[in-house]
Amino acid sequence: MISQNTIQEILSRIDILDVVGEFVKLKKRGANYLGVCPFHNEKTPSFTVSPSKEIYKCFGCGKSGNTISFIMEHEKYSYVETLKWLANRYGIEVEETFASAEQREQYQTADSLFIINNFAEQYFSQTLMESEEGRAIGLSYFKERGFREAIIKKFRLGYAPADRSAFAREALAKQYNKELLLKTGLVIERNGTLLDNYRGRVIFPVHNHSGKVMGFGARILKTTEKAPKYINTPENEIYVKSKILYGSYFARTAIEKADECLLVEGYTDVVSLHQAGIENVVASGGTSLTVDQLRLIKKYTNNLTIIYDGDAAGIKAALRGLDLALEESLNVKLVLIPDKEDPDSYVNKVGAGAFTEFIKKNKKDFILFQLESSLNDIGDDPVKKSELVNKIAESISRINKAEDFTKQQDYIKESAAILQIDEAGLHALVNKYIRDKVTAMERKAAGNAQKEQQLPEAALSNYDDATFDLLFKDQLQEKELARILLEYGNRKWDENSLIAQHVFDEIDELELEDPEVNTLVASIKQLLRNHPEQLNDKYFIYNEDKKLSAFAVSLLNHPYEESERWAADFSPNTGYQRDLFKQSFEAFARVISKGNETDLNKYKLISEDRTNQKVESAIQYLKLKKIRRMLLQNQNDMSGTLSEHKFKELHFIHKSLKDMEREITNLLGTVILH
Structure with a gap:
């Protein structure tokens, strides 16, 4: 873990304009900055950055956050990776803390492997x-494959000399550790001597999603029966084959913009397609797709199109592991390249435009493709047809998330029609597979979880919409008070207390309905007790609790700013207030004409600090909301058949609540009806 000292130093140094401005062209607009949103396609800028609050918000797609969440979202980094990225940008040395010596050793080994791989690249x-x-x-060789130097440099392709130990000698001369060199797979040991593992081969570096070199693929150039065509890095602390998609670092932005990931089999397929301008493409390395690879794709898109060779081996490869994709709610399509071509040769043969058009026209749904291709093989064999029906039902059963229900039903309908079987029967078979899977999971789980007791629904049918809204929806007032606490909580209320403490003194007996507000208020109270010096909005915007941080950002995000000239005392909301505003403005004009500086000071509105007034207003409006809710509830209680004693008790409560309501509305200048 990164130490708290390092995190605090990073937070004290980061500048949201500096960081976001690296990815988005921003123009000053009032107190904020405006740009075209990097998270969705738009022509009119709606992406706003507030340097004072250190937050961003797109009013087009709704995405919002702080500097850290921006990097996490844009670059698909983890929290720790983002902190390290920011530390590197601002020249901050990262201090790591570890739970055990073993963790420290693993981290140091991983860091060393990255350093060696970078040198090797x-x-x-x-x-x-x-x-x-x-x-x-x-x-x-690369030029014979049609690779231009620009694409070779982009993917940082290389060559290992045929000399048996050229790289090993160079690495040892640079004093790299022998054991770590062996772990990278770059060298092997024979009779106590280190030899190059990739000699005489062209090199394809494999990068993680932040651009660091995890390992290498080395392709042989000479035809030799004994030697494998490719040698890949052995698994180690940083190279785990099941979590790798070749080219993901170079494709991530294009995948997100296209909202589609093209998946091919080999390194050269990826490089050729990128060179042709088709950049939303990655390679699986010829292995069955894994859950980790699918989840890596899902970071950027839900749409996966697999492009493989059109021969039998290509079809078989295309179908491996795709049931897992259905479980991950990915929309999977298949395209088979014709004429015994592969994506690399086909794009060079027909060109980028024709290749893209071919993909669009020849995409086939995974389940329907699997069904149609299998039907060609089984003929009239009833046993094989039964096996196919079960296979298709099992695949469809994996589409079991609530949001995918319609997709599942469509598959059942179309598959039944193609198989020429009863739709209801296929539906029942799919449900059987789902039940079997649930049963297996329940058996595997340790112990029996108690069923969650469902609270009876409140009887709300007696309330009209307006009454329901007044009774049960306090979120706006509660969230406004939470925003006040974030923005002004650490300011002085008076000589003896902070605004946060004043707010808590005033609302301590009120029950807050919104769970997010409750969590935030509890956190602020704890901070006020233990570390009042840390109390500010930045503490919550960059909080380690991602839900709390997101909620804080959402509270501070609003598209409008109050004019400094619009003092609350002169806000013309009622007829009386409009007259007051008019009289005050006329008096202000007379003072201007006389040039009386003493009198003029009475009307200086721009520099007036109205923070306490805003705080008090938020408190009183929340109290008013709660009182009116209690009034309605009390009136509802009085409407039933009551004893004289109970009626008098409820009537007294009603009168007390009305007195409280009148007192608050007088303070707020709000008109109430009796």
């Missing part, structure tokens, strides 16, 4: 572009 790239052997063999 530079070595292989330099050898490819600058050495005679590299240009004659490695670069010639």
Whole structure:
């Protein structure tokens, strides 16, 4: 974990305009900055950054947050990765804390492996572009594949010389650790001597989603029966094959913008398609898709299109692991390249435009594709048809999330029609697989969870819409008070107390309905007791509790700003107040004409600090809301058959509540009806 000292130093240094401005062109608009939202396609800018509050908000797509959440959302980094990115940007040394010595060792090993891989990437790239052997063999191969130098540099492709220990000698000369070099897979040991593992091969560095080199794929150039075509990095602390998609670092932005991920099989497919301008593409490395890979895709889009060779092996590869994609709620389509081509050769043959058009026209739904291709193989064999029906039902049963119900029903209908079987029967079979899966999960779980007791629904049918709103919806007033606490809680109310303490003194007996407001208020109270010096909106905007942070940001986000000239005393909301405003303005004009500086000071509105007035207003409006709710509830209680004693008791409560209501409305200048 990153130490709290480092986190606090990062938070004290970050500038939201500086960070967001690296990704979005911002223009000053009043107190805020405006730009085109990086999270959705828009022509009219609606993305707003508030430097004073250190938050952003898009009023088009609704996304909002702070500097840290912006990097997490834009770059798809974890919280820790984002902190490290910011620390690196501001030259802050990251101090790590560990629960155990083993964790510390794992972290240090991972960090060392990244350092060695970075050195190796530079070595292989330099050898490819600058050495005679590299240009004659490695670069010639890439150019024969149609790769231009720009794309070679983009993907940082390289070449390992044929010398048995050229890289090993260089790495040892740079004093890299022998054991760690072996762990990277870059070298092997024979009779106590380190030898290059990738000699005579072209190199494809594999990057994680933040651009660090996790490992390498090395392709042989000479045809040899004994040697494998590709050698890949062995699994270690940073290279886990099931969590890797080649090219994801270069494709992530394009995938998000296109709202579609194209999945191919090999390294060269990815490079060729990127060179053709089709950048929303990654490769699985020829393995079955894993849950981790699918979830990596889902960070950027829910739409997955798999492009594989059109031969039998390609079809088989395309179908592996796709049931998992259905469970992850991905919309999976398949495209098979014709004429024994692969994506690499086909895009070079027909060009980017024709390739893109082919993909659009030939996408087939995964389940229906699986069904149609299998039907061609089974013929009239009833046993094989029964097996296929069960296979399709099992696949459809994996689409079991509530939001995917309509999709599941459509699959059942279409599959039954293609199989020429009863739709109700297929529906029952799908449900059986779902039940079996649920039963298996329940058996696996330890113990029996107690069923959650459902509270009886409140009898609300007696209330009309307006009464219901008044009775049961206090969120606006509660959230406004929460916003007041965030913005002004650490300011002085008087010589003896902060605004936050004054608010708590006033509302301590009130029951807050909104759970998010309750959580925030409890956090502020705790902070006020234990660390009052830390009480400010920034503490909550950058809080480690992501829900609390998001709620704080949402409270502070609003598209309008109050004019400093619009003092509450002169807000013309009623006829009386409009007359008062008019009289005051006329008096102000007379003072101006006389040039009397003493009198003029009475009318200086712009510099007036009305913070306490805003706070008191928020408190009183919340109290008023609660009182009116109690009044309505009390009136509802009085409407039934009551004893004389009970009626007198409720009538006394009614009178007391009305007195309280009248007192507050007099303070607020609000007109009430008797």
